[in-house]
Amino acid sequence: MHRLMVFCFSSFVLLAFAKGVFPPPCDSQIYCSGPILHHVQEAKLFDDDKYFVDMKLKAVPDVVLSAFHNLSNETPNATVLPAELQEFLSVYFEKPGTEFESWTPPDWQDKPKFLGGIADQKLRDWAEKIHHLWKSLGRKIHVGVKDHPELYSQIYTPHPVVVPGGRFRELYYWDSYWVINGLLLSEMTDTAHGMIENFVYLVNRHGFIPNGGRIYYERRSQPPFLTLMVESYYQATKDKSFLRGVLPALEKEYRFWMTNRSVAVTVNGEEYVLNRYYVPVGLPRPESYTDDLELAEGLADDRKEQLWMDLKAGAESGWDFTSRWYIDSDGRNNGTLKETQTSQILPTDLNALLCLNEKTLASFHRILGDSDSAAAYDQAAARRLGAMESVLWDAERGAWFDYNLVTHSRHHEFYPSNLAPLWAQCYSQAEMGEKAVQYLKGSGALQFPNGVPTSLKESGQQWDYPNAWPPLQHMLISGLSKLPSEDAKDLAFDLAQRWIKTNWLAYMKYDAMFEKYDVNGDGKPGGGGEYEVQLGFGWTNGVALQLLDQYGATLTSGNRRLSPGLLLPLVISAILMLQ
Numbered sequence: 152m153h154r155l156m157v158f159c160f161s162s163f164v165l166l167a168f169a170k171g172v173f174p175p176p177c178d179s180q181i182y183c184s185g186p187i188l189h190h191v192q193e194a195k196l197f198d199d200d201k202y203f204v205d206m207k208l209k210a211v212p213d214v215v216l217s218a219f220h221n222l223s224n225e226t227p228n229a230t231v232l233p234a235e236l237q238e239f240l241s242v243y244f245e246k247p248g249t250e251f252e253s254w255t256p257p258d259w260q261d262k263p264k265f266l267g268g269i270a271d272q273k274l275r276d277w278a279e280k281i282h283h284l285w286k287s288l289g290r291k292i293h294v295g296v297k298d299h300p301e302l303y304s305q306i307y308t309p310h311p312v313v314v315p316g317g318r319f320r321e322l323y324y325w326d327s328y329w330v331i332n333g334l335l336l337s338e339m340t341d342t343a344h345g346m347i348e349n350f351v352y353l354v355n356r357h358g359f360i361p362n363g364g365r366i367y368y369e370r371r372s373q374p375p376f377l378t379l380m381v382e383s384y385y386q387a388t389k390d391k392s393f394l395r396g397v398l399p400a401l402e403k404e405y406r407f408w409m410t411n412r413s414v415a416v417t418v419n420g421e422e423y424v425l426n427r428y429y430v431p432v433g434l435p436r437p438e439s440y441t442d443d444l445e446l447a448e449g450l451a452d453d454r455k456e457q458l459w460m461d462l463k464a465g466a467e468s469g470w471d472f473t474s475r476w477y478i479d480s481d482g483r484n485n486g487t488l489k490e491t492q493t494s495q496i497l498p499t500d501l502n503a504l505l506c507l508n509e510k511t512l513a514s515f516h517r518i519l520g521d522s523d524s525a526a527a528y529d530q531a532a533a534r535r536l537g538a539m540e541s542v543l544w545d546a547e548r549g550a551w552f553d554y555n556l557v558t559h560s561r562h563h564e565f566y567p568s569n570l571a572p573l574w575a576q577c578y579s580q581a582e583m584g585e586k587a588v589q590y591l592k593g594s595g596a597l598q599f600p601n602g603v604p605t606s607l608k609e610s611g612q613q614w615d616y617p618n619a620w621p622p623l624q625h626m627l628i629s630g631l632s633k634l635p636s637e638d639a640k641d642l643a644f645d646l647a648q649r650w651i652k653t654n655w656l657a658y659m660k661y662d663a664m665f666e667k668y669d670v671n672g673d674g675k676p677g678g679g680g681e682y683e684v685q686l687g688f689g690w691t692n693g694v695a696l697q698l699l700d701q702y703g704a705t706l707t708s709g710n711r712r713l714s715p716g717l718l719l720p721l722v723i724s725a726i727l728m729l730q
Contacts, residue, residue: 177369181212182304183437187219191240192440194233199682201318201438204367205247206240208302215243247320250305254291256313258341265336265696269703277655277708278699281692282337284664288313288689289342290320306364308352310345315666316687321364322349324373325469326690329622331380333693335387336700343384347397350377354400359407362466367437371430371467374501375408377401378508381515395519398512405508416497416542416556423538425502425554429494430463442681446489464493468501469622472680473614474606475553475566482558488612497554499543500568500626506535506577536577544578549586565594565607567623573630584634588642599670601653603627603646613680618667620677621694624650628698644705647698651706654695664691 177183182204191203208215222231222239231239263282269275291311296303305321312322313330327346334343353360360377362368378401385394412426433456435443443462447455465471476493479486513528543551545561550569552561570587572578596603602619609616624646631643656674657665666688667677676684699706 177366179212179304179366180216181208182365183367184434185216186223187216188437188440190219190223190231191236192437193444194231194236195441196233196236196240199318200440200442201682202247203240204304204365204437205320206244206304207247207249209243209245212301218243250293250296250303251320252291252293254289254311255286256289256311256339256342258339259286260338263336263338265700265703269699270705271703271707273708274651274655274699274703274706277658278696280658281333281664281695284687284692285313285334285337285339285342288316288687288692290314304365304367306353306361306366306369308349308364310349311342312346312349312364313342313689314687315685315689317666317685318682319363319685319687322346323363323689324350324360325376325622328376328380328383329625329690329693329697331693332383333689333696335383336696340384340388343380343387344393347377347380347384350380351397351400354404359404359411365438370432371463372407373467373469374504375404375508376504377404378511379504382511385515385518391518394515398515398519401512401515405505405512408505414497414556416554416559418542418559421541423542425497425535425538425542426505427494427497427556428464428467428501430460430467432463433457433459435459436463436466439681450489458489458491461491461493461495465491468493468498470605470614472612473566474564474608474610474612475562475568475614478555478557482555482560484553484555484562484564488610492557495556496562497542497556498568499539499551499553500571502535502539502543503551503571503575503577506532506539506572507575509535510577532577536579539572539577540579544583546586549583549590565596567596567603567605567627570627570630573634574626575630576633581635584639585636588631588634588636588639591642597642597646600649601668601670601673601675602650604670611679613667613677615679617669617671618677618679619650619653619670620667621650621688621691625694625697632701644702647702648706651695651698651702652708654691655708664688664695666691 181187192200197203219239222235266275266278269278289311292305292307296305296307300307308322313334314320315323315326331343331346350360357369359372362371362373381394381397381401408426412429413424414427415422415424443459447458450458461476465476470476472488472491474484476491476496477484477486478492478495479490509528509532513525513532516525516528539551542554543561545552548563551572552563552569554561570591573584573587578584591597595607602624604616605618605620605623606615628643628646631639634640653668653674654664657663657668657676660674663686665676666685669675669677678684
């Protein structure tokens with residue numbers, strides 16, 4: 152029965168490939184599936200499963216596979232001992248990192264102008280140190296990856312990148328939106344341009360943008376921020392020729408999400424189309440192989456495959472992992488990681504992002520003089536807005552909530568994503584924004600001194616309490632700041648002050664920026680999940696610089712706003728920086 156099921160699933164996937172519905176899978180029998188991956192990862196030779204799948208081959212794959220086949224045949228019961236595996240790896244693999252050349256962004260400069268807008272001297276000095284971090288996070292892919300791609304799990308891209316940091320040594324998709332915004336503030340326009348060109352290259356090659364720059368990520372994406380990256384770049388440069396050149400790739404990516412990640416749902420007799428995360432590959436993630444195997448122990452084969460698909464969909468969401476994706480046996484938003492059902496949830500933030508993409512694509516076409524295409528995207532945004540308000544909006548609670556496709560009901564737990572339509576400005580009535588502010592105030596999420604937690608559930612997963620993540624803080628603050636009421640704007644400033652304070656205190660303690668922070672401890676890095684908290688960190692740097700740019704006149708390294716009397720020195724400082 153299991154073999155029949157696998158055959159049917161495989162036949163379905165192959166048919167889908169033939170029709171162009173899904174991108175082709177990674178076919179590497181070393182980095183994506185096969186006996187070498189299985190034996191090495193199960194032996195737990197490294198603290199992090201990602202280490203092995205980032206290693207470079209010293210010989211072509213056929214030679215390595217043949218050598219491992221011979222080694223297995225020489226071993227009783229086909230069990231290769233850890234010492235034999237270590238020897239095998241030393242002969243046929245190199246440690247990760249050889250795929251990159253040292254590279255310093257040539258457009259990095261000493262004193263970008265935005266620093267002059269930061270009144271607090273301590274914060275200005277800190278912002279300058281963050282600006283210096285771009286040099287340490289720059290990477291250029293070695294020419295060998297282009298000439299001999301079969302020896303690497305690294306996906307070749309033509310331009311250098313700024314990476315997140317730590318174990319994330321390659322390009323990542325949604326991280327790069329905040330990285331690029333930070334680079335533009337640092338006046339590193341050429342580096343930002345190259346990163347966007349890399350993403351355009353990936354869309355043209357794959358039809359979408361993989362989760363990250365590795366072949367084992369080739370079947371899943373991440374939240375689609377490319378259109379907004381281009382918007383940031385265009386606002387900084389007003390380069391219409393660039394916009395015209397990349398627009399076909401933006402539309403191609405949009406079609407991918409509408410073709411492969413959309414679902415129709417009927418509510419009150421009306422059918423609506425919204426989007427979800429969905430990755431139809433029922434295998435363990437290569438970079439978290441043993442985690443996925445152990446989590447699926449004891450499940451029936453078909454349930455294992457579905458769980459692995461939903462874990463990949465969770466990784467595609469960027470929220471890997473969180474109670475947000477749980478659906479327990481009662482159909483509720485409770486349970487454990489084993490009850491992850493990401494593909495059965497319509498996420499508020501994904502649909503808000505796509506609504507903003509549709510509005511932005513409409514604006515791009517208007518800029519380039521194509522009113523018919525602009526009108527088509529306006530209509531798509533209007534349809535989505537109507538769908539979000541019918542399916543996700545809860546007028547009584549005053550927020551938007553993820554929709555459960557199993558129970559045909561909303562999840563009412565708190566997540567910052569419940570307010571993502573404020574950031575996207577994708578709602579029809581002003582009173583909805585004000586209701587959302589009151590929802591946030593009554594949620595219990597504002598009681599913490601160092602940011603808004605990713606949830607109020609302490610599940611042990613990293614995208615839950617007590618962790619706070621830079622992109623969510625920025626989206627929430629940005630959304631509140633766009634509302635007309637002073638109450639909302641004051642709340643946005645207060646959250647910016649809390650976030651900058653915890654980032655700054657952590658830097659003072661550890662001389663480092665972290666990917667996430669604990670909402671309870673001044674300057675305490677976050678934790679939980681599948682790996683240790685990572686240093687770097689691309690999107691943390693970008694968010695901090697954006698908030699320092701937006702609120703630099705009033706943010707302080709203490710707990711108070713700057714008084715009006717301090718604004719004159721700020722103006723003088725800014726004038727001097729411009730000279």
